[in-house]
Amino acid sequence: MDPLAGMDDSTTDDDNASQTTEDDPQVPDNHPPAPQPPQPAPQPVPQAPPPATSGRERPNYELRHTLRGHTQSISAVKFSPDGTLLASCAADNLVKIWSPFTGDLIRNLSGHTKGLSDIAWSTDGVYLASASDDTSVRIWNVDSGLTTKHLKGHSSFVFCVNYNTASNLLVSGGCDGDVRIWNVARGKCMKTLHAHLDYVTAVHFNRDATLIVSCALDGLIRIWNTTTGQCLKTLAEGHDAVCQHVQFSPNSKYILSTAHDSAIRLWDYHTSRCLKTYTGHRNEKFCIAACFSVTGGKWIVSGSEDQKVYIWDLQSREVVQILEGHEGVVVAVATHPQQNMIASGSIEPDLTVRIWSDRGSTC
Amino acid sequence: MNASLLNPFTVTHPTAVQTSLVSGASFARFDPTGKFVAAGRSDGSAAIWDLDTRAVIRWCEGHVKAVTSVDWSRNSRYVLTSSKDWNVIIWDLASPVDPPQRYNTIRFDAPVVSAYFHPRNSRIVLALLSTGEAYVVDSRKEHRARVELCETLSEDDDDERARSIMTTARFDPSGRHVFVGTSTGNVLVFNSRTKIMVARHRIAGAGSMKSLEFAKVGRRFATNSSDRTIRQFILPTYPSPIMGAECAVLETELEPTHRFNDPINKVSWHAMCYSPDGEWLAGGAADPATHKIYIWDISNDGQFATALDGGREPLIDIHWHPGASRLASTTNQGSVLIWHCPSPERWGAFAGGFEEADENVMYEEGESEFDIENEVELAMRKKLQEDEAVDILGGVDDLVDHKMNGVAGDPGDEDLEWADDEPDDDWQGWRLKVIMVDDDDAY
Secondary structure, three states, X not given: OOOOOOOOOOOOOOOOOOOOOOHHHHOOOEOOXXXXXXXXXXXXXXXXXXXXXXXXXXXOEEEEEEEEOOOOOEEEEEEOOOOOOEEEEEOOOEEEEEOOOOOOEEEEEEOOOOOEEEEEEOOOOOEEEEEEOOOEEEEEEOOOOEEEEEEEOOOOOEEEEEEOOOXXXXXXXXXXXXXXXXXXXXXXXXXXXXXXXXXXXEEEEOOOOOEEEEEEOOOEEEXXXXXXXXXXXXXXXXXXXXXXXXXXXXXXXXXXXXEOOOEEEEEEOOOOEEEEEEEOOOOOOOXXXXXXXXXXXXXXXXXXXXXXXXXXXXXXXXXXXXXXXXXXXXXXEEEOOOXXXXXXXXXXXXXXXXXXXXXXXXX | OOHHHHOOOOOOOOOEEEEEEEOOEEEEEEOOOOOEEEEEEOOOEEEEEEOOOOEEEEXXXXXXXXXXXXEEOOOOOEEEEEEOOOEEEEEEOOOOOXXXXXXXXXXXXXXXXXXXXXXXXXXXXXXXXXXXXXXXXXXXXXXXXXXEOOOOOOOOOOOOOOOXXXXXXXXXXXXXXXXXXXXXXXXXXXXXXXXXXXXXXEOOOOOOEEXXXXXXXXXXXXXXXXXXXXXXXXXXXXXXXXXXXXXXXXXXXXXXXXXXOOOOOOOOEEEEEEOOOOOEEEEEEOOOOOOEEEEEEHHHOOEEEEEEEOOOOOEEEEEEOOOOXXXXXXXXXXXXXXXXXXXXXXXXXXXXXXXOOOOOOOOOOOOOOOOOOOHXXXXXXXXXXXXXXXXXXXXXXXXXXXXXXXOOOOOOOHHHHHHHOOOOOOOOOOOOOOOOOOOOOOO
């Protein structure tokens, strides 16, 4: 299962929508002729500076590193909240901790007995939670590489996990349709919401942890009151649009969802209105994450089944850059919390995590 | 921020017990964010509860006799506990250990009845001793001092009238003044900077003052006194003392705007407190057999709204949540009851695009509701709509890191400038570390 990525605050925005800008056309991506350090990474990739089509600011991301090491499909990548580390998880039962600046592998977190679907950092960056097909969630001390808590309770694969901002709560969603809320300090399940009838593919807290948003393969996005466990609202997308990833915007006023009709939508959940639709990529089969980028321009970043990473302008909904290089479906993306940096992860046969960065001075 | 989703109902006082924290407490205080509760115990410890997980996250163990009061600094970083063992301890919750590190210990020579932080600077502490003396202790480098608040007696009658015993002392919400209640039914007002008495208010018929509470908004305060009546007053304004000048003490009798009591049972009151919007006043009845909280509707001319019944264990303390319709009431068995305003489950929320109507409504067809529209035009319109800019970052203050609460009042306001001098490091963005608890099945 490949899930999602990047839900932290770090990520930001997106905008653009609709109707297609065709994918490739405008912006081919670039390749760094000579990327730096360790891994001589790059792959064959086209290269071209972004055409200065419109007067709008455009991102100018270039491949910096290619991180190899996972032996099975990568399902999620996440930057630590202080931006010094990158975690990735994959179906090979491992969480790998990397340095996003040098591309070096720092540590493996091993202990799960089946593949992993999602990871989440605590706000202080000390702990990392991982969701696995072995039906458990582990909380790791990243420094020591040891499991601090082992949360058992789900009756099926755990597909998604997230911390609240205070990092005293953890929410996880499983393939049994349940959403569980955990007391992190004690490692105990506090509440189980029988939230959906199908795989819960994403769960996310809003900023003050009063709300939880969840989405499932039954096509529904639900918003829950954290304290009472009551369902407050259900958003239904079109029939063809089974939602696979959902998260609150950094200010928690909107939610961003990705769906199998190859569209990413930004919703105002108070009015249940879809405010923006971002299209151009391909997403019909896999669970692909999207995320906000707020460190420079305001973008929406997402992977795609055509092996590329797409970047949209939050407001205008145009595709502003396409990052090429992966040789498999890109299911995971994450944005760095402080810098213009994107990490993307791909499934077989590619099996790499790639770090892209924008050194500024865009047009 | 989620008010429209979370609180669709109009009743804004709590109505039912949500949870009970068994903590052996003699009183409980919400912190200013409303996420934690500090419960003081008679064995000398204080427990910090996390309301998200309903678990104790820190034990403040340092006193050898009963804790008499706790207070939170404005951004919840520091907690102060006062005790009958003559000490006031200030705990720093930013320390990632349990029990938290002591930031300071202030020692007196009598049991401490209550202690409070200055609302603008946690380096300034007001303490009241069981001997009836109140002190302002300032631990800032430039201002280090411990000053007793002394009542200024008027010249004519100081012979026959001994200095009265102080029975309660509080800062007002701005921190400019200290209000002190006395055993003779007076409210004395001191300037917190100069520690000079600026006013003496006589409250007729009140008897000994038991406690004082201020509404956070609106210039009102309430007193609880030994005549079993809660009185509400409009807060008078006091001129800022001019340096060097001998100011006259304002001597007035304050007339309450409202009196609250129970005309039938004539119960006395253990505690009272205002809701954060100042629209409700809750009184905890000192009834030896029941757990009753009376709620008055201040916005509706002080009408009695309801009496909440919390079961058999008698009430000894109440405190209102700083931002929501929640109350914490403590029973004499040491349980802290958290009251909330429950919202009924709306099953309609489980269906997308479905709205429950309270009663049948005739459907009215919209003007062009069933017209066939050109799809291209629809797409165009949607596109236009989507061009509207959205703001995904703004509107949340905690996205901005306020290093200091440097927003002073009016520049030139000496009292506030004095308080903001040498600010504490209780800045807004600090976070309490989660400490993992090793229990039974831990690794």
